[in-house]
Amino acid sequence: MDFFLQLLVSGVVVGSIYALVALGFVLIYKVTRVINFAQGEFLMVGAYVCLALVAQLQLPFWIAFLMTMAVSVGLGLLIERLALRPMLGQPIIAIIMLTIGLSSVLKCAVLVIWGPNNRAYPQIFSQVPIHLGSVVISQVYLWSVGFAVLFLGLFTLFFRYSNAGMAMRAVADDQQAALSMGISLKKVFAMAWCIAFLVASVGGVFLGNINVVNVSLGFFGMKVFPAAVLGGLDSIPGAIVGGLSIGLIEALSGGYLDPLVGGGSKEVIPFIVLVIILMVKPYGLFGRAASAKV
Amino acid sequence: MLDATAGDDLRVVLEVEGVTLSFGGVNALLNVSLQVENGSIYSIIGPNGAGKSSLFNVISGLYRPQRGSVLFKGQDLTLLPAHKIAPLGLARSFQQVELFKGMTVIENLLLGRHIHMRAGLFSGGLFWGKAREEELRHRQVVEKIIDFLEIEHIREKTVATLPYGLRKRLELGRALALEPELLLLDEPMAGLNQEETEDMARFILDINQERRTTLLLIEHDMGVVMDISDRVAVLNFGELLAAGTPHAIQEHPAVIEAYLGAEDSVFPEGRSGSRNIL
Known part of the structure; x- marks a missing residue:
């Protein structure tokens, strides 16, 4: 039973980071219909930027964290302006290919600047674990899940109540009508890329604190993809549920199946579950069925 | 001008x-x-x-x-x-009703106020001083439209659940929320x-x-x-x-x-x- 609870905890922690990164992914899809294959690399860049500020510039972690958020928003703007805006009006498939290119460029940039070796954050969170009943949780896990939940909550409120968030939902729903309300599509698109980069970076910073930092952090995007598809590509609550589900499935299959099959089930089972769910619900758990529009 | x-x-x-x-x-x-x-x-x-x-x-x-x-x-x-x-x-409606289908009636009407809201990224949603006053004013305009079009009973409904006639009416309301001259x-x-x-x-x-x-x-x-x-x-x-x-x-x-x-x-x-x- 303790083992099960322990797995649940780590599943929720990793799942909440999946959820956060998937939120950015889903947001871009909702607003621009582009599938962003560079979402994992956004996360990796965020992890490296914060690490550089903490380890190389010796800044206090929380200041470095805030600066990383600012840098991420800036990079999101830059990428939207330089790479995506010139592609407005082009076929979506071309823009999706562009995001694949973008992921390579970001990976190379990181390799050029920081090299291929594993790096680690200095110890930021106390290593004294916290006991909740019989379950032991390390402090970095608690901070990760806390921040993931905080950001998910903030963005949920943002989409629900703020002018900008409502405008984003309006654009996602009907671009022509949004234009006739005086909403600028370019501004909304730019905002979507900024938010996507921001949430990915936050995920990256905490993931970097849990594990080591290297270029393969970008592969995290491979897990965010099933999380988003599972929840429904165009649903933000879906991203949250999908992220948590993939995190839990991964942790439980890793804990119970790996000893039987000799490892690796963690990587496979989430995708098997994904395939099964998509057979039953092709648009994901919360996705809206596509409707033809003239 | x-x-x-x-x-x-x-x-x-x-x-x-x-x-x-x-x-x-x-x-x-x-x-x-x-x-x-x-x-x-x-x-x-x-x-x-x-x-x-x-x-x-x-x-x-x-x-x-x-x-x-x-x-x-x-x-x-x-x-x-x-x-x-x-x-x-200038505001308009569309031949094929183009409402924000996933959103509620109130939200559609509030989006009609977009051009009158201050540009600030987070204003409106946060109830601080001026933003709160502004929010109340937008709510008043929207309430007047709800009264005028007699759609009080559907205010919290999601557009996708509304019958066609009411959608037509709501689209008119959303255009009115812009307070257009034309x-x-x-x-x-x-x-x-x-x-x-x-x-x-x-x-x-x-x-x-x-x-x-x-x-x-x-x-x-x-x-x-x-x-x-x-x-x-x-x-x-x-x-x-x-x-x-x-x-x-x-x-x-x-x-x-x-x-x-x-x-x-x-x-x-x-x-x-x-x-x-x-």
Whole structure:
């Protein structure tokens, strides 16, 4: 039973980071219909930027964290302006290919600047674990899940109540009508890329604190993809549920199946579950069925 | 905002001048000109495919004409990006209702207030001082529209769950929330039953009289058009066939010929007449 609870905890922690990164992914899809294959690399860049500020510039972690958020928003703007805006009006498939290119460029940039070796954050969170009943949780896990939940909550409120968030939902729903309300599509698109980069970076910073930092952090995007598809590509609550589900499935299959099959089930089972769910619900758990529009 | 061309005649709020729009060599609009007087109800009629909706899309900036200009209060709309047009005081509805389907009635109406909200990224949602005052003012405008259109009972409903007639009404409400000086309505009566049509006609007249809003309509219901319009223009195959008072249009030989190729009047005597002739 303790083992099960322990797995649940780590599943929720990793799942909440999946959820956060998937939120950015889903947001871009909702607003621009582009599938962003560079979402994992956004996360990796965020992890490296914060690490550089903490380890190389010796800044206090929380200041470095805030600066990383600012840098991420800036990079999101830059990428939207330089790479995506010139592609407005082009076929979506071309823009999706562009995001694949973008992921390579970001990976190379990181390799050029920081090299291929594993790096680690200095110890930021106390290593004294916290006991909740019989379950032991390390402090970095608690901070990760806390921040993931905080950001998910903030963005949920943002989409629900703020002018900008409502405008984003309006654009996602009907671009022509949004234009006739005086909403600028370019501004909304730019905002979507900024938010996507921001949430990915936050995920990256905490993931970097849990594990080591290297270029393969970008592969995290491979897990965010099933999380988003599972929840429904165009649903933000879906991203949250999908992220948590993939995190839990991964942790439980890793804990119970790996000893039987000799490892690796963690990587496979989430995708098997994904395939099964998509057979039953092709648009994901919360996705809206596509409707033809003239 | 004003320039010489508008200075000549401030009674004209919208002036379409020599607009030509073509798609791959086919003319959707050919040298169309018309003038809409401030405070009037102006209707555009014509058979399907005559270019009526294309004209609306040119005026609201969704299509860019190859030739011609659209002056709204003296400013050429054809030079502006589509989202810069609403803030000038122009709102529209669409032929195929284009509401934000995943959102509630209130949210749709509040989005109509977008141009009046301050640009700040986070204002409005956060209840701090000025932002709170502003929020309350927007709520008041929206509540007035809800009262006016008698849609109190559906305020929290999601658009996707609403019947067609109410969607039409809500789309009108969302356009009203912009507090426009000129309102473009693309077939506001289409698909409505008799009672709903009468309601809609009443709303349009009230908007015109109480808010002094200028209205430009596309409508197929001849009874309604002839009843409520100050001016009527007829489009046929992208060209302006005639423009004038409803009476003049009903008598106009070219119009009669275009519709029936005969001299019998195609226009009913009043509201109760046959509908959707065109």
